[in-house]
Amino acid sequence: MGVTRLIIGREYLTRVKKRTFIVMTILGPILFAGFFAAVILMSQQEKDKYTVGIFDATYTLSNRMPPMTGKIKWDPVNATSYNDALIKFKSDESFEKYDLLLYLPENIINTERSGGKIIYRKAPSISIEDKIKESVRLARESFIISKQYEGDSAKMKEFRSTYANIRSLNSFSLIDIDNIDEKGEAISKNVDHKVGAGVGMAFSFIIFFFIFFFGAQVMRGVIEEKTNRIIEVIISSVKPFQLMMGKIIGVALVGLTQFVIWGVFSTILINVLMAFIMPDYVEGDAVSQMSQEMMLQNANLSKFQNDIFNALWALPWVNIITSFIFFFLMGYLIYSALFAAIGSAVDNETDTQQFMTPVILPLMLAFYVVAFSAFKNPDSAAMYWLSLFPLTSPVVMLVRVAMGSAELWEVLLAMGLLIITFIGTVWIAAKVYRTGILMYGKKPSYKEIFKWLKY
C-alpha cells in the first residue's frame, strides 16, 4: 500500500501544481457564474411598465395593493364578473391597455388556496409574477391585521414591533395564484418533476464530463510514461497494477479537488452576482412600515424560489447522494481502466483513435439520451435499458433516481452489473496494460491485444 500511496501522491501533486490546472480552476467558476448571470439577465429583459388590471371580488384588496413605482401600475377593471373580465381581456378594446389581468376571488381573504389567477397574453417574467403575488399577499395581510385590531392603532403598532408576531403571521399568509394564459389554460408548472429531472441531469453530466476529461488524463499519463521510457524503471520497483491503480486514483482526486473548488467558488460568485442583478423586489417608499418589514423578511424567498426549494427539499436526497457516489466511482473506475489500457497499447496519442471510438460510443449514447429525454420523456425505453446497462448506467441511472422513477431492484441490479463489469474491466485492463507498456513499435491490432490477455 505504501508505494501505491506514493504513486497516488505524485500523480496528484504534479497535476495540481500545473499551471493549466490552476488557471482552469480559477477560470471555471468565473465562466460558469458569468454564464449563469447572462441567463438571468436575459430572462430579466422585460417590459418597462406593466399595467395590471385587477378584478377584485373582495372589493377591498385592490385598494391595499402596495404601489410599485415604475414597474407595475394597478388598475381596477370595469367588469361585472370574473368571466366578464376574462372575455373582455381576450377581445375588448378597452382592455387592451392591460398587460395582465389579476383575479382576486372572494375567498382569498379566508383561505390560502383561493384560486386567484394571473391571466396574460404574453407570459410575464418570473420576477414580475413574483412582485404581483407578493403584493397580493401584502394587501391581504394588511387587511387581515387591520380587521383583527379594528383600527386600534396602539395595538397594531405593538403588534408590528414584535418580530415573533410577524413571523407567525407570515406562516399563514402564502397564497396560491395560478398562472394561466388567455385561453384560460393553466400552465402546468410541475416544479417537482422538473426539479428532479434537472438535479438528476446535473449529476449525470458531472459524471459524464468527469469520466471523459479525467479518463483521458489517465490515458495521457500512461502514454507519457511509456514514451518517456520511464516506465521500465518504475515497474522494476512496483507492480504494473499498482502503477495503473495509483494513476487512476490520483487523477480522480485531482478531479474531485477541481470540482469541490468549482462548487464553492461558483456558489460564492453566483450569490455575489445575484445581489447585483436582482437587488430588491420593492421600489418606492410608500409601502407601509409593516409591509417593508415583511418584504425584508421575504426578499430572499419569493414564491417561485420557495417552490423550487420545496421541490428540492422533497427530492430523495439520500438515494441520490448514495447512488451518485456509487455510480460516479464505478463509472470512472471502469472507464479510466479502459483508457489506461488504451494508453498502454499505443506509442502516441494519435494512435488512440481506433481504440477510443468503441469505448466512447456508449458514453456518448448515454449522454445524448439523457440530454434529450430527461425532461421530455423520462420513462422512455432508451432511458430504462441504458440505466441498467453497465457502460451507460453511471450516466443515465442518476436521472431516474432523482425523479424517483427507478425501482429499488432496478438500482440494485444496475449496481450489481456495474460491480461485475468493474472487476472484469480492471482484470482485462491490467493484463493489457502490463504487456502494452513494454511494447514499442507498430500499433497493435485488436487481435494482438487479445493475445496479451493470455500472457
Next chain:
Amino acid sequence: MIFEAKNITKLYHNHRALNDVSLSVPEQAVFGLLGPNGAGKTSLIRIINQITAPDKGEIFISGEKLQPKHIQDIGYLPEERGLYKKMKIGEQALYLAQLKGMSKQDAKAQLKLWFDKFEIGDWWNKKIEELSKGMAQKIQFIITVLHKPKILILDEPFSGFDPINANLIKDEILKLRDEGSTIFLSTHNMKSVEEICDHIALINKSNKVLDGKVSEIKTTFSKNIYDISFEGNMIGFANALWTNFELVDKESFDSTNHRASVKLNDASLNDLLKTLINNDIQIKDVTEIIPTMDDIFIEVVNQNNQNI
C-alpha cells in the same frame, strides 16, 4: 554466489525468448551479459527485475528464492530509459528512490552526496527537458544506484556519454563493486567489457553459449600465435621454420626490419625461439596474440548460428 539462475525458460506467444539458461555470478563481480540483439538478454533482465516471470526455472539471490522484497536489492538502468520531462529533478529522484523503499530523509541525504560528487548540486530544481542527453543520463545513473543495491543491472550504461563522462561512470561502477555491489553489465561495447568485466555470459538465440571468467575464456580461445619482430631477411626467417611452425602473417617495414606471426603446432614458444636463434635471426620482440572479446563474440556467435 550472490546470484544464481537455474534453467530459466521464457516463452512468449509462439516464441522462445530464453531456453534453459543457467547462470551463476559471484559476489562483487562485474558480470558481462553479452549477446546479439534479440538474443534474450532483456528478457532475462526483466525476469531478474520481476517485471515478468519465467515459465520454467528459478532465480536465487544470496541463496534465497527471488521474491518481491528483493526489489530493494536491485538497481536497474534499462537500455531504453528516460525520466519525467516536466518534473523537477530532485523531486523525481526522491520519488523513484522512495518507490525502491528508501525513506525520504535517507534518499535526500544520499542524493545530496551524489549531486555533490558529480558537481550538479544546482540541478535540483531543474527539469529533465532543460538538460542535455548526457546530463539526463547522469541523473538516471544516480537514481539507479541511489539505494545502494546489492545487485546493479546496467543495460548499455555508457551510451549517450562522451568519453570523459563514460570514464567517470566506469570509475563509479568499479567503486560500487569495491564497496560490495555485484554488477550485471549488458552491452555491445566489447572494449568496455575487456576493461571492467571479470565474468561474462554470452547468450545467442535464447541459449547460453558461453560463460566463465574473462581471463579463462581468453586462454581457451587463444590460437597459440605469436608476433615476432626481428632484424634480418624474411626468406631466411621462413626457411628456418619447420613443419611444427606455421607462418600466418608477415609484414616488412624496410629491408632489414620485419614482423611475422607464427602459429605453433605441437611445439612450445621455446622450441620456436631456439630454432630462430640457431638460424642467427636477431629477435627484437615477441608477443602472444590474445583474442579480443570482439573476436570471441563474433567467432562463437557465427559458429553457433552455423550449428543451428
